[in-house]
Amino acid sequence: MDVDIDTTHSQVVSITLFVAVLCLCLVIGHLLNENRWVNESITAIIIGCVVGTIILCVSKWKSSRFLRFDEQLFFIYLLPPIIFNAGFQVKKKHFFQNFFPIMLFGVTGVFISTSIVAAGCRLLFPKIGLKGLTVSEYLSLGTIFSSTDTVCTLQVLHQDETPLLYSLVFGEGVVNDATSVVLFNAVQKINANTLGGKAALDIFLDFLYLFSTSTILGVTAGLLTSYILRGLGFGRHSSVREIALMILIAYLSYMLAELFELSGILTVFFAGVLMSHYAWHNVTESSRITTRHTFAAMSFIAETFIFLYVGMDALDYEQWRMSMLSFWASLGLYSTVMVSILVGRAAFVFPLAIIANYMHRGGDASSKITAKHQVVIWWAGLMRGAVSVALAFKQFTLSGVTMDPIDATMITTTIVVVLFSTIVFGFLTKPLISYLLPPNTSNIDRARSLKEDMTLPLLSFEESASENLSRAKENISMLIERPVHTIHSYWRRFDDTYMRPIFGGPHSTALP
Amino acid sequence: MDVDIDTTHSQVVSITLFVAVLCLCLVIGHLLNENRWVNESITAIIIGCVVGTIILCVSKWKSSRFLRFDEQLFFIYLLPPIIFNAGFQVKKKHFFQNFFPIMLFGVTGVFISTSIVAAGCRLLFPKIGLKGLTVSEYLSLGTIFSSTDTVCTLQVLHQDETPLLYSLVFGEGVVNDATSVVLFNAVQKINANTLGGKAALDIFLDFLYLFSTSTILGVTAGLLTSYILRGLGFGRHSSVREIALMILIAYLSYMLAELFELSGILTVFFAGVLMSHYAWHNVTESSRITTRHTFAAMSFIAETFIFLYVGMDALDYEQWRMSMLSFWASLGLYSTVMVSILVGRAAFVFPLAIIANYMHRGGDASSKITAKHQVVIWWAGLMRGAVSVALAFKQFTLSGVTMDPIDATMITTTIVVVLFSTIVFGFLTKPLISYLLPPNTSNIDRARSLKEDMTLPLLSFEESASENLSRAKENISMLIERPVHTIHSYWRRFDDTYMRPIFGGPHSTALP
Numbered sequence A, B: 001m002d003v004d005i006d007t008t009h010s011q012v013v014s015i016t017l018f019v020a021v022l023c024l025c026l027v028i029g030h031l032l033n034e035n036r037w038v039n040e041s042i043t044a045i046i047i048g049c050v051v052g053t054i055i056l057c058v059s060k061w062k063s064s065r066f067l068r069f070d071e072q073l074f075f076i077y078l079l080p081p082i083i084f085n086a087g088f089q090v091k092k093k094h095f096f097q098n099f100f101p102i103m104l105f106g107v108t109g110v111f112i113s114t115s116i117v118a119a120g121c122r123l124l125f126p127k128i129g130l131k132g133l134t135v136s137e138y139l140s141l142g143t144i145f146s147s148t149d150t151v152c153t154l155q156v157l158h159q160d161e162t163p164l165l166y167s168l169v170f171g172e173g174v175v176n177d178a179t180s181v182v183l184f185n186a187v188q189k190i191n192a193n194t195l196g197g198k199a200a201l202d203i204f205l206d207f208l209y210l211f212s213t214s215t216i217l218g219v220t221a222g223l224l225t226s227y228i229l230r231g232l233g234f235g236r237h238s239s240v241r242e243i244a245l246m247i248l249i250a251y252l253s254y255m256l257a258e259l260f261e262l263s264g265i266l267t268v269f270f271a272g273v274l275m276s277h278y279a280w281h282n283v284t285e286s287s288r289i290t291t292r293h294t295f296a297a298m299s300f301i302a303e304t305f306i307f308l309y310v311g312m313d314a315l316d317y318e319q320w321r322m323s324m325l326s327f328w329a330s331l332g333l334y335s336t337v338m339v340s341i342l343v344g345r346a347a348f349v350f351p352l353a354i355i356a357n358y359m360h361r362g363g364d365a366s367s368k369i370t371a372k373h374q375v376v377i378w379w380a381g382l383m384r385g386a387v388s389v390a391l392a393f394k395q396f397t398l399s400g401v402t403m404d405p406i407d408a409t410m411i412t413t414t415i416v417v418v419l420f421s422t423i424v425f426g427f428l429t430k431p432l433i434s435y436l437l438p439p440n441t442s443n444i445d446r447a448r449s450l451k452e453d454m455t456l457p458l459l460s461f462e463e464s465a466s467e468n469l470s471r472a473k474e475n476i477s478m479l480i481e482r483p484v485h486t487i488h489s490y491w492r493r494f495d496d497t498y499m500r501p502i503f504g505g506p507h508s509t510a511l512p
Helices: A007-034 A040-058 A071-089 A092-097 A099-128 A135-144 A151-156 A163-188 A197-231 A239-259 A264-277 A285-313 A317-322 A327-359 A371-380 A386-396 A405-436 A451-455 A465-473 A477-481 A483-503 B007-034 B040-058 B071-089 B092-097 B099-128 B135-144 B151-156 B163-188 B197-231 B239-259 B264-277 B285-313 B317-322 B327-359 B371-380 B386-396 B405-436 B451-455 B465-473 B477-481 B483-503
Strands: none
Touching (some): A007 A040, A007 B239, A040 A405, A071 A239, A071 A264, A071 A285, A071 A386, A071 B007, A092 A099, A099 A163, A135 A163, A151 A371, A163 A197, A197 A239, A197 A483, A239 A285, A239 B285, A285 B239, A285 B285, A317 A405, A327 A371, A371 A405, A386 A405, B007 B285, B040 B405, B071 B163, B071 B239, B071 B264, B071 B386, B092 B163, B092 B264, B099 B135, B099 B163, B099 B327, B151 B371, B151 B405, B163 B371, B197 B239, B197 B264, B197 B483, B285 B405, B327 B405, B386 B405
């Protein structure tokens, strides 16, 4: 392994080995697919660990990886396709139907969880013997350990059997990613060692600013793409240009957001949502099939890449040697973080579910979040993933390198929490959900084909369009009684009358 | 433009601007598409020049580009998708039917052209006042200016009207790229200042070794993918994995070839050919549509990226200042190279066409390369493109930077030749071909739908399969009389009997 002789050559070696391991992951992941206990993430992490061990042996305890973890690589190249695909593939019908509870869990939840994790660490870390972290660093730790990874749970849930639960878990996962990154960036700006009401208000206002501007940018990018594809009739010549344009504008919106220090995640998510709602209807049939699968494939490769990387990085010898705590103290550290995560999540899922049920009281029974569903939502958000690792590297290293023992300890803690939660909680997810929601008995009556979802409007309901419109006209008391539904129907009228004629998409009156 | 303050920030700025300009190129390219005189390459180069000028003004004559030209970027990330797509989309029927003339032009032609260009430069450069180049550098110049760019001509030719001509130009383009890169690498190893028969033999043997091993590696990668996709039944679960696997194994084969210092271009080309011949038949319907369009879109983005880059790089002020020759001497230099290219290409196209016609003498009249076709083939290969620029940067700079006046002169010469040939010859291509081959009169009788091409075997003929087989059995005199046809029919029997049952694809007896 003459990796150090020549930069160019070592780069080629790294890429070759990494791509080879990715292929291996793909094949093994496919073979293990029958076994629902083991998901892609766990496979990739374990293969990463195995490969890391081999490299560690071959390189005589010098290194366990080909590429240094670079959070730039993660934020510039790997995250955008994953989030864009999430926005593009999201079942818009259910996502927007449950928009209110999703936002409650995804936004408010992160605030609550961050506070509790930060407070827990602030309280217990000094007792274990780890001192010297600033308030800002504790808050960063809070956001780092508040970003969830719901992939594992989503692989077990069935969209057709439990549509409400699925859309809540999926939606929260996406919003949570964005919120925690935005909040992380807002927290970064706090320099003082104390935190008063003024600072808390600043964080909140900063958050609101980032959230709204990022969303507007993403929506603009999505509408612009739709308009160009519709107005200039790209499909007449080639679907290649259509596909290239969608990918490039989505990526451009992400990079613009990063450039203006907004949240690229939110931007590219909304760009994805709007492209699938409008632009997707303006392209040729083959472009529709291609974009769906291509975006999914890009996202899949990026995800596998990240988990593989986390697995390899777990064995980085230098980091472990640098972290200074004893075995028991380290164990105390990991337990503190894990317990904070469990408590922090419980502290918002159950109360917020009650609020969501209250707001939806006018809706039908199926939109109520039952106690069992609440437990599943709580569990689904316990896994920690790539975003946590990337944020930890951003906070505690300089381009993947750290020389400070405390920083090294924080990195190893993050990796242990990610590995433990993904593997242990991941393995337990399947039995837990089978126990709570026995298949084919719950909600099977609500199951229906979702194939028509892509052609349905952004905010369709169980009711037909005309029914909706007449109901919306009734009176203003509606808005108080069934606030969520009423806002939806106003939006839908607006979409039909003004947006679709300009940006594309089928007219909903043509639908059953 | 505070690009220099922070590496991370400047990286984000560069990528954002570059993606924005790429989007612009796409939209303008689409709007100009009606005008067949202006093709994608010309559009991208001109936009690159304009953007370069703007940056030059904004940065007050310091720089004309966002990213330094990195031939690593080109060879590791941009070239593989272009060549893989060429292999994947090649009309295999015509490509292999005309395999012999394509190889004559693509391989032998490069050798002849390289010798003539190198000799021309060796003879005339010292007279203009440019001294100090070694024999190895003259030979490198020969290979640099022997790699053609046939995109422009292919956009004008109509595959249905002149299938033979189209497949010759397309096929030569691909083989030429590979040959010139392989030959360039072989020439690099020559260190002596003189060139004897021994050295020439070494180059040739090295070339043969690189050519055969690279091909074998590519074929192996293609067959492996087909076998995995067929044997493990990936499609049962998701077409996402199928697509990801095809992309990753193709890229892996390219990187492996680079790692073993073979020709990645040849490897990935043959991987593409074999994947579309076997693997493509083992995947789901949506994967088939997706792979075709995705590979084309990736190739399209990479190509636009390169031409945009060449356009921007043309205005790099530093390079121009560094090159030391007077205006008239520079003009002499450019003329020398251009004339060498014209003569070097004429010197092999016309003689080799006669040989090709002789070899095909048993075939029908439509497979004869007429004089007009010869002129078109000669013209199609006059444009120089991205491969020339990348090779020039590899030879004459160190990671895109040069301090030597002679090297800087060689870089500017390459850029001038690429710009001049692409823009001037590019503009003239359409009128020339309209004059030589008036539309809808030539060969229209041969025009037929090529939609079934993907389902046809690798080496199908005008004749039906059974006819072929019976003819192949006739006797050995056939091999002498119609050598190309006979080899084809033997291969086809082999393909049907042994390859397709293992690696996938429809059985040809099921075809009409």
